[in-house]
Amino acid sequence: MRQALIKEQAQTPGKWWRRWLRWPASSGDWVFQTLTLLAALCLVGLLVAMALYLLAEAWPSVTLFGPAFLTSTAWDPVRGVFGALPAVYGTLATSAIAMIVAVPLSMGVAIFLAELAPDWLRAPASFLVEMLAAIPSVVLGLWGLFVMVPLIRDPVEQWLGGNLGFIPLFQGPPFGVGFLAGGLILTVMSLPLITAVARDSILAVPNSQREAMLALGATHWETISRAVLPYARSGIIAGVILGLGRALGETMAVTMVIGNGYQVTLQLFAPANTMASKIATEFNEASGDVYIGALVELALVLFAVTLVVNIIGRLLVYWTVSDTSTRGQ
Amino acid sequence: MEDGQDAKIVVDGLNAWYGSVQALRDVSLTILDRKVTAVIGPSGCGKSTFIRCLNRMHEVAPHTRVQGKVTLDGQDIYAPGVDPVTIRRRVGMVFQRPNPFPTMSIFDNVAAGLKLGGLAPKAYLADIVEKALRQAALWDEVKYMLKRNGTALSGGQQQRLCIARALAVEPEVLLMDEPCSALDPITTLAIEELLQELSREYTIIIVTHNMQQAARVSDKAAFLFMGEDRTGFLVEYGDTKEIFTNPKDPRTEGYITGRFG
Amino acid sequence: MNNRPSYLRRKITNYTMMGLCGLATVIAIGVLLLVVGYTLANGISFFNLEFVTQTARPLGEPGGGMRNEILGTMVLVGLATLFGLPVSLLAGAYLSEFGGGRVGTAVRLVADVLAGVPSVVIGIFVYVLVVVPMGTFSALSGGIALAIIMLPVIARTTEEMMKLVPTTHREAALALGIRRWRTIVSVVMPGALVGIVTGSMLALARIAGETAPLIFTALGNRFGFSGLNQPIAALPIQIWRYAVSPYNTWHEQAWAASFLLVMLVLIISVLVRWFTSRLNH
Numbered sequence: 001m002r003q004a005l006i007k008e009q010a011q012t013p014g015k016w017w018r019r020w021l022r023w024p025a026s027s028g029d030w031v032f033q034t035l036t037l038l039a040a041l042c043l044v045g046l047l048v049a050m051a052l053y054l055l056a057e058a059w060p061s062v063t064l065f066g067p068a069f070l071t072s073t074a075w076d077p078v079r080g081v082f083g084a085l086p087a088v089y090g091t092l093a094t095s096a097i098a099m100i101v102a103v104p105l106s107m108g109v110a111i112f113l114a115e116l117a118p119d120w121l122r123a124p125a126s127f128l129v130e131m132l133a134a135i136p137s138v139v140l141g142l143w144g145l146f147v148m149v150p151l152i153r154d155p156v157e158q159w160l161g162g163n164l165g166f167i168p169l170f171q172g173p174p175f176g177v178g179f180l181a182g183g184l185i186l187t188v189m190s191l192p193l194i195t196a197v198a199r200d201s202i203l204a205v206p207n208s209q210r211e212a213m214l215a216l217g218a219t220h221w222e223t224i225s226r227a228v229l230p231y232a233r234s235g236i237i238a239g240v241i242l243g244l245g246r247a248l249g250e251t252m253a254v255t256m257v258i259g260n261g262y263q264v265t266l267q268l269f270a271p272a273n274t275m276a277s278k279i280a281t282e283f284n285e286a287s288g289d290v291y292i293g294a295l296v297e298l299a300l301v302l303f304a305v306t307l308v309v310n311i312i313g314r315l316l317v318y319w320t321v322s323d324t325s326t327r328g329q
Numbered sequence: 330m331e332d333g334q335d336a337k338i339v340v341d342g343l344n345a346w347y348g349s350v351q352a353l354r355d356v357s358l359t360i361l362d363r364k365v366t367a368v369i370g371p372s373g374c375g376k377s378t379f380i381r382c383l384n385r386m387h388e389v390a391p392h393t394r395v396q397g398k399v400t401l402d403g404q405d406i407y408a409p410g411v412d413p414v415t416i417r418r419r420v421g422m423v424f425q426r427p428n429p430f431p432t433m434s435i436f437d438n439v440a441a442g443l444k445l446g447g448l449a450p451k452a453y454l455a456d457i458v459e460k461a462l463r464q465a466a467l468w469d470e471v472k473y474m475l476k477r478n479g480t481a482l483s484g485g486q487q488q489r490l491c492i493a494r495a496l497a498v499e500p501e502v503l504l505m506d507e508p509c510s511a512l513d514p515i516t517t518l519a520i521e522e523l524l525q526e527l528s529r530e531y532t533i534i535i536v537t538h539n540m541q542q543a544a545r546v547s548d549k550a551a552f553l554f555m556g557e558d559r560t561g562f563l564v565e566y567g568d569t570k571e572i573f574t575n576p577k578d579p580r581t582e583g584y585i586t587g588r589f590g
Numbered sequence: 591m592n593n594r595p596s597y598l599r600r601k602i603t604n605y606t607m608m609g610l611c612g613l614a615t616v617i618a619i620g621v622l623l624l625v626v627g628y629t630l631a632n633g634i635s636f637f638n639l640e641f642v643t644q645t646a647r648p649l650g651e652p653g654g655g656m657r658n659e660i661l662g663t664m665v666l667v668g669l670a671t672l673f674g675l676p677v678s679l680l681a682g683a684y685l686s687e688f689g690g691g692r693v694g695t696a697v698r699l700v701a702d703v704l705a706g707v708p709s710v711v712i713g714i715f716v717y718v719l720v721v722v723p724m725g726t727f728s729a730l731s732g733g734i735a736l737a738i739i740m741l742p743v744i745a746r747t748t749e750e751m752m753k754l755v756p757t758t759h760r761e762a763a764l765a766l767g768i769r770r771w772r773t774i775v776s777v778v779m780p781g782a783l784v785g786i787v788t789g790s791m792l793a794l795a796r797i798a799g800e801t802a803p804l805i806f807t808a809l810g811n812r813f814g815f816s817g818l819n820q821p822i823a824a825l826p827i828q829i830w831r832y833a834v835s836p837y838n839t840w841h842e843q844a845w846a847a848s849f850l851l852v853m854l855v856l857i858i859s860v861l862v863r864w865f866t867s868r869l870n871h
Contacts, residue, residue, distance in 0.1 A: 032771030039680030108614025136799025139848040208428040216442035217418030219604040230432035249708025251802035299714040310706035
């Protein structure tokens with residue numbers, strides 16, 4: 001009886017002030033609960049503090065340039081004029097390249113791991129794909145710089161420029177480093193996350209859905225494409241969004257292969273910068289409130305964008321999980 | 330046997346396994362064309378496994394194995410080179426719990442099988458869907474809401490939707506795995522009446538727990554039982570009237586009378 | 591049925607798409623093997639005892655090592671564990687044991703979102719939060735940055751692992767008259783210990799390779815540990831500095847350091863996997 005009472009008290013989350021009144025009857029319990037709650041609120045506090053501190057440090061730049069910061073292409077530390085457009089564009093362009101390559105690739109891997117792989121292969125193959133996410137960004141950047149970039153310069157960009165040079169995307173000198181290299185590195189970095197979320201939501205599809213389609217005389221692929229993937233679609237979309245979130249914010253590997261240009265251009269071979277790489281490259285050399293403020297404002301923009309993207313992605317994941325558990329057949 | 334009672338499916342020495350566990354041993358019987366055959370027996374005796382062997386759905390689960398011969402109109406469906414996809418097209422299936430596709434409309438659910446490979450021309454599609462829904466006695470209830478989601482229907486309607494979906498591809502045989510176990514008595518009655526109608530055009534094999542249902546709807550009945558090793562086997566197979574009024578095997582009698590109380 | 595022309599097309603589509611899925615997997619794993627294989631094969635040729643025991647030599651002199659960087663990374667990871675682990679465990683305990691309500695849902699979302707905040711942003715945040723007031727780059731700020739990165743990851747791992755402890759264990763302890771907090775600390779947490787430790791090991795292996803947040807906090811120097819309020823060397827930073835330098839000998843050092851980092855991640859991942867798979871059986 002008493003234990004049941006204590007348990008009930010501890011499990012009732014609201015009305016914390018009532019427990020003050022009962023002090024010290026179950027003091028240990030609520031001290032502990034309060035302690036854990038404080039730790040949990042630490043996370044919330046960090047997120048809020050991040051927004052505020054970044055805004056405060058970016059303030060000189062925010063007030064000086066206003067909204068034009070996002071639309072200006074100037075970046076001139078000598079004259080103290082800063083605009084973020086090329087960096088924003090670089091982030092969006094490289095992430096777009098990454099999504100174009102990574103989404104179909106991840107879907108293939110996720111379908112293979114969840115639906116096609118024989119038992120003995122499933123666990124090791126999943127492990128290897130997850131390992132891809134464990135390679136330190138800076139190591140991937142090193143590999144990208146010394147192995148991938150030379151290969152992109154010649155033959156990839158040579159060939160594309162020579163044969164498809166009439167398309168604006170493939171014009172300009174083949175630097176190797178640039179939008180294309182950055183996008184491809186981001187592909188590698190976002191693929192494991194997209195794959196993992198998509199694979200889990202495919203695995204969560206009830207077998208009755210597969211059997212229903214198979215019993216109609218569908219082939220294996222028709223079963224996957226017409227019954228399984230539609231059922232798992234919100235989880236798959238969530239995976240893509242989370243993968244995008246990762247691509248937008250990845251720093252070191254991109255910094256090492258993107259070539260430190262600053263331009264808005266359709267030419268994929270051109271050197272560029274993302275918001276993250278711009279910060280990483282210049283922050284330690286920056287001096288003066290405005291210059292530092294401009295870089296911190298870049299970080300603030302990046303923070304805001306990834307925040308929105310991640311919140312949408314996570315809510316979709318939660319929604320999918322609770323939805324499949326209530327819809328489970 | 331009277332005239333017109335042709336063999337549709339001949340099962341000869343059928344064995345089935347889940348991993349190393351044998352679920353069925355040496356089942357042999359002949360399913361008659363355009364009759365309703367009930368498969369009865371206690372839980373876990375392999376009734377579902379048996380009918381899943383008839384459209385090669387048993388092998389869909391991992392680590393399963395089938396041995397023996399099943400012929401459909403004389404063609405061995407387990408012969409090498411036979412694609413299970415073509416067999417399942419001819420032998421449709423309705424499952425224990427309604428499983429409509431939640432992302433598709435009612436219309437698309439019924440048309441799902443037809444759209445595979447783009448077989449049916451658009452104009453015919455609507456006709457076939459309507460016909461299938463009429464056959465499943467669902468048309469009047471859903472004709473103004475074909476664009477609605479299939480999961481918006483009640484449980485009984487969902488199950489009839491699944492029947493319509495199976496009928497739309499015009500199979501020759503319809504397998505039903507306890508189709509009424511999740512439904513209320515009124516809906517169950519509706520589906521039983523449906524079976525009578527359907528048996529004019531289709532060969533129907535229905536697994537059921539419900540003895541009265543088996544007695545009401547079926548022409549033939551097969552009684553499966555399991556031994557100590559939990560492997561199911563066929564005890565008795567014959568006209569439903571015979572099985573229920575004059576069972577030859579004491580185990581059949583015990584099961585049926587036990588069920589009737 | 592077999593004669594219908596579209597049936598052949600369906601079959602071809604079936605095998606083509608399944609083949610493409612297999613190909614995608616081969617590509618993904620192929621990239622991993624290429625990166626890891628190249629790093630290990632290339633790195634090991636420059637990796638030797640001297641690399642771990644010696645400090646850097648001036649440019650032009652062959653040899654030398656990254657002893658300071660290795661030690662620095664160890665200090666940073668240690669600091670991060672010191673700052674991050676207790677809070678992570680408590681926050682995880684909250685989510686698992688008291689996190690059923692709205693606050694729990696909100697904190698869970700915040701944790702997942704925090705885990706998705708780019709590490710470069712966290713680096714800038716800690717720069718503003720710690721480096722600016724202190725007036726200097728420091729080991730301390732580097733440790734804090736890494737702690738913030740690992741915090742949500744370990745909190746969520748702890749939550750998942752504690753939730754796996756059967757309710758019957760909790761009830762058994764409560765029925766003995768043991769207080770709820772004692773139950774959590776001495777029954778639930780020990781029950782989840784193995785999972786928490788392996789999850790934390792993975793998180794530590796990951797933050798050991800973090801670079802971006804350290805550039806603005808720990809800064810990196812070439813000297814050994816000289817106090818918590820002084821800049822400190824770190825392996826990943828040095829890999830980056832060397833990689834973008836024009837000197838071949840520095841590139842070789844970068845590969846050797848990468849070898850070390852990749853081996854660390856590989857060994858921990860394989861160990862954790864081996865351990866958890868043994869646990870599940």
